[in-house]
Amino acid sequence: MSNSTAASKKSVLYDWLTTVDHKKIGIMYFFGGLFFFTIAGIEAMLMRIQLMFPEMGFVGEQTFNELLTMHGTTMLFLAAMPLFFAFMNFVVPLQIGARDVAFPFINSLGLWLFIFGGIILNISWMTGGGPDAGWTAYTPLSTTSGGHGVDYYVMGLQVAGAGTLMSAINFLVTIVNMRAPGMSMMRMPLFTWTTFVTSMLILFAFPALTIGLLLIMLDRIFGGAFFDVALGGNVVIYQHLFWIFGHPEVYILILPAFGIFSEVIPTFAKKRLFGYTAMVFATMIIGFLGFMVWAHHMFTVGMGPVANAIFAVATMAIAVPTGIKIFNWLLTLWGGRIKFTTANLFALAFIPSFVLGGVTGVQLAMSAADYQFHDTYFVVAHFHYVIIGGSVLGIFSATFYWWPKMFGYRLSETLGKWFFWLFLIGFHLTFFVQHFLGLMGMPRRVGSYLDGQGLNEMNFISSMGAFLMGFAFILLVINVLVSRKNTDNVQDPWDGRTLEWATTSPVQEYNFAQTPLVRDLDAFWYEKMEGDGRMKAAEPLDDIHMPNGSILPIFISLGFSILAFGVIYSQWWLMIVGGVFMFSMMFIRSIKEDHGYHIPVSEIKKEKGEG
Amino acid sequence: MANEAIQPNVLPQNPEKATLEGRNKYLGFWFFLGGETVLFASLFGTYLGLRNSYDGGPGPQDLFHLDLVFIMTMLLLTSSLTSVFAVINMKKGNFKKMLTWMWGTVILGLGFLGFEIYEFVVYYDQGLGYTVSAFASSFYTLVGTHGAHVTFGIAWIITLLIRYRKTGLTLANAPKFNTAVLYWHFIDVVWVFIFTVVYLLGVGG
Ligand code: HEM
Ligand SMILES: [Cu+2]
Numbered sequence: 067m068s069n070s071t072a073a074s075k076k077s078v079l080y081d082w083l084t085t086v087d088h089k090k091i092g093i094m095y096f097f098g099g100l101f102f103f104t105i106a107g108i109e110a111m112l113m114r115i116q117l118m119f120p121e122m123g124f125v126g127e128q129t130f131n132e133l134l135t136m137h138g139t140t141m142l143f144l145a146a147m148p149l150f151f152a153f154m155n156f157v158v159p160l161q162i163g164a165r166d167v168a169f170p171f172i173n174s175l176g177l178w179l180f181i182f183g184g185i186i187l188n189i190s191w192m193t194g195g196g197p198d199a200g201w202t203a204y205t206p207l208s209t210t211s212g213g214h215g216v217d218y219y220v221m222g223l224q225v226a227g228a229g230t231l232m233s234a235i236n237f238l239v240t241i242v243n244m245r246a247p248g249m250s251m252m253r254m255p256l257f258t259w260t261t262f263v264t265s266m267l268i269l270f271a272f273p274a275l276t277i278g279l280l281l282i283m284l285d286r287i288f289g290g291a292f293f294d295v296a297l298g299g300n301v302v303i304y305q306h307l308f309w310i311f312g313h314p315e316v317y318i319l320i321l322p323a324f325g326i327f328s329e330v331i332p333t334f335a336k337k338r339l340f341g342y343t344a345m346v347f348a349t350m351i352i353g354f355l356g357f358m359v360w361a362h363h364m365f366t367v368g369m370g371p372v373a374n375a376i377f378a379v380a381t382m383a384i385a386v387p388t389g390i391k392i393f394n395w396l397l398t399l400w401g402g403r404i405k406f407t408t409a410n411l412f413a414l415a416f417i418p419s420f421v422l423g424g425v426t427g428v429q430l431a432m433s434a435a436d437y438q439f440h441d442t443y444f445v446v447a448h449f450h451y452v453i454i455g456g457s458v459l460g461i462f463s464a465t466f467y468w469w470p471k472m473f474g475y476r477l478s479e480t481l482g483k484w485f486f487w488l489f490l491i492g493f494h495l496t497f498f499v500q501h502f503l504g505l506m507g508m509p510r511r512v513g514s515y516l517d518g519q520g521l522n523e524m525n526f527i528s529s530m531g532a533f534l535m536g537f538a539f540i541l542l543v544i545n546v547l548v549s550r551k552n553t554d555n556v557q558d559p560w561d562g563r564t565l566e567w568a569t570t571s572p573v574q575e576y577n578f579a580q581t582p583l584v585r586d587l588d589a590f591w592y593e594k595m596e597g598d599g600r601m602k603a604a605e606p607l608d609d610i611h612m613p614n615g616s617i618l619p620i621f622i623s624l625g626f627s628i629l630a631f632g633v634i635y636s637q638w639w640l641m642i643v644g645g646v647f648m649f650s651m652m653f654i655r656s657i658k659e660d661h662g663y664h665i666p667v668s669e670i671k672k673e674k675g676e677g
Numbered sequence: 678m679a680n681e682a683i684q685p686n687v688l689p690q691n692p693e694k695a696t697l698e699g700r701n702k703y704l705g706f707w708f709f710l711g712g713e714t715v716l717f718a719s720l721f722g723t724y725l726g727l728r729n730s731y732d733g734g735p736g737p738q739d740l741f742h743l744d745l746v747f748i749m750t751m752l753l754l755t756s757s758l759t760s761v762f763a764v765i766n767m768k769k770g771n772f773k774k775m776l777t778w779m780w781g782t783v784i785l786g787l788g789f790l791g792f793e794i795y796e797f798v799v800y801y802d803q804g805l806g807y808t809v810s811a812f813a814s815s816f817y818t819l820v821g822t823h824g825a826h827v828t829f830g831i832a833w834i835i836t837l838l839i840r841y842r843k844t845g846l847t848l849a850n851a852p853k854f855n856t857a858v859l860y861w862h863f864i865d866v867v868w869v870f871i872f873t874v875v876y877l878l879g880v881g882g
Contacts, residue, residue: 168701231712239705243697269712277719284818289808291732292723298730298811303723310719656833657840659849 084615086170089573091177092156093472098181099148105188106140107536109133113513114496114532117525120517130513131198132215136187138201139219142319143226144184146453149461150322151180151233154261156472158237160566160573161255163246163582163589168239169232170613171655176233178623183226186630190218200511202312205293205304209285214634217286220279221630227272227279228626234268237261246565247604248584252346255564255588256339259346260325263353264318270357271314278307287636302367309360317356319453321349323460324391327413330463331395333560334410335402338588341394348387348394355384365433366440374433381431388424392417407560408482412463415490416456423451426501441511444504450497462489462542470556474572478552481545488538495531499524563591568601576610579670607671609664616660621651688770688846693855696848706856710863717867720822721874724815728879732810737879740800746876749792750868753827756785757865760858767854772846775854779838782861786831793824816875823871826864833857 082090113133116124125133159167167173190196197219199208208216241262245254254262281304284290291297293304332339339345361369361377369377395417404410426448430436439445462485470476503524508515515521556571568590569577580603586592593601625648632640689695694703728737763778797817805813834857841850 169705235705235708235712238708239701242704243701269708270715273712273716274719277716277723281723281818284814290814290818291808291811292727292814294811296732297809298727298732299814300726300730300811303726307719307723653836656836656853 080617081615083620084174084617086166086174086613086615087575088155088159088167088170088173089472089575091173092152092154094177095148095155095180096152096472098177098184099145099152102140102144102184103146103149104539106137106145107539109137109140111532111536113137114529116513117515118529119526120515120519120522122514125513127513128195128198131200131511132191132196134511134513135198135200135203135215135219136191136196139187139197139223140184141453142201142315143223143230144180144187146319146457146461147230148180150264150319150457151176151230153257153326153461153464153468154237154264154322155233157468157566158258158261159240159244160471160569160577161258161564162241162244162249163565163578163584164240164244165577165581165610166244166613167236168244169236171616171619172232173236174616175619175622176229176236178619179229179232179626180226182623182627183222183224183229186225186627187218187222190215190222193218202308203279203282204308205282205285205301206295208282209293216282217634220283220286221634224276224279224283225623225626225630227275229623230268231272234265234272237265238269241265246578246581246584249589252343253584253587253589255325256328256342256345256349257322257325260321260328260349263349264321267314267318267321267353267356271311271318274307275311275315278304278311281307283633287633302364305364305367306360309363310357312363313360314356316449316452317352319457321352323416323457324349326460326464326467327395327416329564330409330413330467331398332588333467333563334405334407334413335399336405336561337398337402338563338591339394340397340400341390342587344390345394348390351387352384355380355387359384362431362433362436365436378431378433382428385424385428392421407466408477408479408486409463409467409560411483411486412459412466415486416459416463419451419455419459419490419493423448423453423455426451439504441509442504443500443508443510446510447497447500447504450493450500454493454497462486465542467560468566470559471566471569471571471573474553474556475550476552476556476559477545478549481541481548485538485541485545488541489535492531492534492536492538495534496528497531499527503528563588565589565601568593574673576612576665576670579610579674580607581605607667609666610670611662611664613662614660616655618651618655622648622655625649625651688848688851691768692846692848692851693767694852696852699848699852699855702852702856703859706859710859713863717819717822717870720815720819721870724819724875727811727815728875730811732812734809734813735800735803735805736812737876740803740805741876741880743876743880745792745796746872749789749796750872752785752789752792753865753868756782756789757862759785760861764855764858767846767851770846775846776838776842779834779854783831783834783838786827786834786861790824790827790831793820793827797821820871820875823864823867826867830857830861830864833860 082094085091112125113130116122116130155167155173159165194213195215197203197211197215199211199216199219203216203219241254241258281290281292285293291299293299293301295301328339328345359377359381361373362381365374365377406414426444430439430445430448466477466482503521504510506520508521515525558567560567565582565584568582582589582601583604585602590601593599625644628644629641629648630644632638632642632644692699694700759778759781763775763782766772766775766778805816807813807817837850837853837857844850
């Protein structure tokens, strides 16, 4: 059975297409996410050009609606979440001292479903126009929207969402079952913890979206009457379903960033994270409360004062655990020897930016006041402050922090700092003024505004800020390309505290030759301080069992996508072809027992330089 | 380690959870069922919101026959029971008996499915088309999704039964049978809720 060379003989491309290695999957998530981030960014630029001057005719109203919908949908489902998944995949198994994830095959399937789903969504541009009902796809707007745009939205998200759900289960089981000896739950790094809670949120939130999308599909394509008021339908049901998913979704976007900052800040302050236990419990409380507040998006629907009041109070309660976290980061910095690396700059800038978004959040949570704010640019400003000021700064911080481990070279700090400052200034320029635009009554999601209403200057400023952010992003791309020579000092460049820094760079395919023994929180730091700076082994050197790669995940995703196209164009034969193909691939997977292969000790020793 | 080799005569006490892979599968499947719970909860919520919206079409009182539904319930509950016997035999190492009980589950499940199709056909003849009213859409979607789960479960179990008809019990297939049974129980529990929320409430309240 031992046949470690089998994998290395195949071509590089085939290897990447069939890999089940969590590190390669992480890297593909990263580039997939970055690709869609670029597309969604361009869509944002186009919208800001249209809004630069009053009554511009740059893009028509219909195109504006499509850009708006695709920007939001792409950023959330195809950029931010996959970028977080990239780091989760790459880092979490290393942080818990595991050789792999619990379900390598499912992991790969999740990746390919995301990629195929993203492609489906974007094909809509070429087949007569994207979806135009907003990322929320409220009924009856979405059920009566013409063309196939919304069908693409529904099926693209259905495919990508299935992948997300699988990945979440994979992370959950990995974290529960695959931890190295000594790595108790309360010794897990914070990023692993937030991955765990985020995965819980995905698991319990995404099925509600699945049903919401399913009902839209049934109404649009199979003549269902869920949202057809003439036949007794009820459109508000959709809003509930959507936000039961949608509010947890915003925490799915922020919790991983919280985890990243909880890694970056202690590393660069050279101090243990202040209040570790409080951080863990705050994460869990946020995750739990995240399910109790969805109706704050529906204050103006007419639920009545009692429901509004309950949801308002529940919403404000979330500010408490969030505040606990903010103070813990501040106290971690307090008295530390702070290094202002690019990764840390992003973390430091996050704190005030995110607090601003939290404050406007609490303002919005006052249901009476929300009648004024709702559906204005004030809401747009709020969620961009939390999502860019939180999630995106977190993603960039993680990019600079983990880059040497993922790619074996360090990004340039000089270019990185230019990128940081330009992006940060651009971000605040773009969105700070939008608070006031909103308070002055400028509605969101409208592709134009009139002259002479005092909106001109601030819209112009906002557009300039957006271009600055776009320019800064180009600096990041340049940085990635020109820094490739920095291959020195990549193993542990930041004097790290957690287990991922105890591996080689680039990481061996089996991660750890011997499973490490964890003796304290911040396991690697503990060995640096109390031990000899190397992890103790928890097992003797032995053959390592590895799973085989497989092409089936791509085929399964392909089958699902064909099925999706069948639904979009109401072609029964295509649905059947796709469905049969998908299920036969799953069938093959199920009846074929694959026992993997073993890497012999001799080879491991050779790679360790002991052979 | 190279010897995870399969030795049927010295299987451990709980073969379905003896390997890390088995434990992963078991835990992962529980998480999956957690997600499925939300899925069905969403459908139940939708149904409850729309169950009085007949829009002049036929409603529960015109349609539902509790005797038929009672037979279906009994079939499904019994099929769960036979799958319990199958797992008991798995733990005892009686692979043959396990297979037999599992076939029992399949047959009872098929019976249930047959009645469900019959039921839908009858309702359709009485004027309850899928597009007739919001009640009709939500009823067919909820009950139909359950029916799709039953169909998938039957196909899954049949696949396992045929694939492993001659291999004997192994550390690789024990977790597979175990998860399939877990899934079957879940389907059963969902049906109990459908029985009460859709049928009893529909006829009585
Ligand atoms: C203290 C914490 C927070 C509070 C109290 C809060 C409150 C609110 C409220 C009441 C709304 C509805 C406004 C309206 O439509 O009239 C809202 C919208 C929104 N929030 Fe927050 N929020 C908080 C944190 C966050 C975080 C952390 C994120 C994401 C990372 C987020 C993302 C969003 C988004 C995307 C919307 C707009 C959804 C849409 O209509 O398209 N919020 N928030
Ligand atoms: Cu919310």
